[in-house]
Amino acid sequence: MTSTGNVAPDLRHEAELGAIVPDAVALALRAVHRAASELRRGTPVLIAEAGATAGGPRGAPLVVAAAETVGARGLAEIAAAALSPPLLLLAPVRAAAVLQRPVATGRAPAHGPEGRRLEEGAVALRLPAALLAPEALRRLADPVAERLLPEMPELQATPPLAPAALALAKLGRLLPALVVAPAREDAAATLDLLTVPAAEVLAYPAAAATSLTRVAEARVPLEDSAESRIVAFRAADGGIEHLAILVGEPEKLAAAGGAPLVRAHSECFTGDLLGSLRCDCGPQLRGAIRRMAQEGAGVLLYLAQEGRGIGLVNKLRAYTLQDQGLDTLDANRALGYGADERGFLVAATMLEQLGIRRVRLLTNNPDKMAGLAACGIAVEGREAHQFEANGVNDGYLATKAARFGHLLG
Ligand SMILES: Nc1nc2c(ncn2[C@@H]2O[C@H](COP(=O)(O)OP(=O)(O)OP(=O)(O)O)[C@@H](O)[C@H]2O)c(=O)[nH]1
Numbered sequence: 001m002t003s004t005g006n007v008a009p010d011l012r013h014e015a016e017l018g019a020i021v022p023d024a025v026a027l028a029l030r031a032v033h034r035a036a037s038e039l040r041r042g043t044p045v046l047i048a049e050a051g052a053t054a055g056g057p058r059g060a061p062l063v064v065a066a067a068e069t070v071g072a073r074g075l076a077e078i079a080a081a082a083l084s085p086p087l088l089l090l091a092p093v094r095a096a097a098v099l100q101r102p103v104a105t106g107r108a109p110a111h112g113p114e115g116r117r118l119e120e121g122a123v124a125l126r127l128p129a130a131l132l133a134p135e136a137l138r139r140l141a142d143p144v145a146e147r148l149l150p151e152m153p154e155l156q157a158t159p160p161l162a163p164a165a166l167a168l169a170k171l172g173r174l175l176p177a178l179v180v181a182p183a184r185e186d187a188a189a190t191l192d193l194l195t196v197p198a199a200e201v202l203a204y205p206a207a208a209a210t211s212l213t214r215v216a217e218a219r220v221p222l223e224d225s226a227e228s229r230i231v232a233f234r235a236a237d238g239g240i241e242h243l244a245i246l247v248g249e250p251e252k253l254a255a256a257g258g259a260p261l262v263r264a265h266s267e268c269f270t271g272d273l274l275g276s277l278r279c280d281c282g283p284q285l286r287g288a289i290r291r292m293a294q295e296g297a298g299v300l301l302y303l304a305q306e307g308r309g310i311g312l313v314n315k316l317r318a319y320t321l322q323d324q325g326l327d328t329l330d331a332n333r334a335l336g337y338g339a340d341e342r343g344f345l346v347a348a349t350m351l352e353q354l355g356i357r358r359v360r361l362l363t364n365n366p367d368k369m370a371g372l373a374a375c376g377i378a379v380e381g382r383e384a385h386q387f388e389a390n391g392v393n394d395g396y397l398a399t400k401a402a403r404f405g406h407l408l409g
């Protein structure tokens with residue numbers, strides 16, 4: 001029990017509650033996290049306009065389910081909630097592949113909180129009855145799946161809440177392909193569906209990043225660096241933790257006015273853990289720790305951003321597409337994702353909390369430098385972090401240089 005001194009009884013009650021009642025940001029994060037989980041389970045959710053009023057279809061919430069996971073029950077719930085026949089929402093590149101022709105979205109590219117260009121836009125397709133079935137929907141969503149469609153879908157006007165729907169599927173690390181329809185106002189209550197405001201879905205990545213707090217810390221001597229600690233950071237959504245591996249005492253170096261060596265390393269299960277030859281992540285991870293140990297100090301941020309933010313399952317799909325001839329950038333886009341879905345506000349928030357505001361960044365990726373700088377970290381220098389191609393990852397490294405602008409040397 002915490003001591004509340006001489007506070008009046010009802011105020012004391014409020015003070016005690018204050019410790020456990022989550023604030024508005026945590027509540028919004030929780031709602032979005034739950035909604036993404038519902039999509040993963042194949043359950044529809046409702047996306048509402050902020051401050052939407054009851055009335056015609058314009059202000060109506062959008063009932064949405066992920067094409068990848070929805071089953072017969074979810075489709076029946078959509079039919080019960082819908083004011084008009086369901087549509088399929090796809091990212092423009094995926095829609096063009098399905099329709100086998102270019103698709104214009106007419107949307108200007110938007111910019112994320114770190115100033116990065118977001119690859120946005122959504123295309124709506126009318127679904128003939130033959131395609132409104134779980135197996136057909138999965139084939140429409142997934143470029144890896146067999147593509148024999150019984151009928152072709154047709155273009156339709158995109159609903160205003162479409163960007164939030166696609167963003168929610170991406171937050172669930174699902175293929176950004178959704179069955180959607182404007183919904184009756186009473187759908188939430190009568191069908192017991194979760195409602196989430198569109199604005200909260202779109203604000204989620206930045207809100208989650210800035211809500212990070214330190215939750216655990218331990219000394220962990222490593223093969224390549226005896227003097228190492230791991231600090232874990234957790235966001236208010238309760239999502240997967242991000243880790244900082246501190247080599248030596250980089251906080252002291254920063255407090256004395258220095259700019260420690262920092263690497264923002266996005267997790268790669270295949271490369272970091274299994275030694276996959278498809279990428280350069282394993283050598284980069286171990287190489288960064290070794291280099292920091294040689295310098296005597298450094299911070300490796302181990303970010304839960306698998307597959308440049310598309311998740312492991314989608315990265316495996318992207319690998320299949322790469323085996324069919326696409327490069328790493330086009331494979332992401334064929335899935336409906338952007339070339340790089342990461343934001344570096346997570347990394348900047350972790351550095352701030354470690355008291356590190358000036359860094360020398362170990363990277364070949366100019367976007368990481370710009371991303372951290374846009375989040376208020378002074379990037380005072382770049383240290384190249386290249387490793388020899390291994391005979392398997394040659395094309396991957398060449399694409400990073402040619403199409404992502406990675407700096408050589
Ligand atoms: N989507 C996708 N992700 C990949 C592929 N190969 C590796 N990755 C992921 O790419 C990320 C690599 O991250 P980093 O090494 O931190 O970043 P980088 O952009 O290569 O930049 P630097 O290494 O800092 O120069 C990891 O999350 C990997 O899982 C791929 O073919 N497709």
Ligand SMILES: [Zn+2]
Nearest residue numbers: 268271279281
């Ligand atoms: Zn990798």
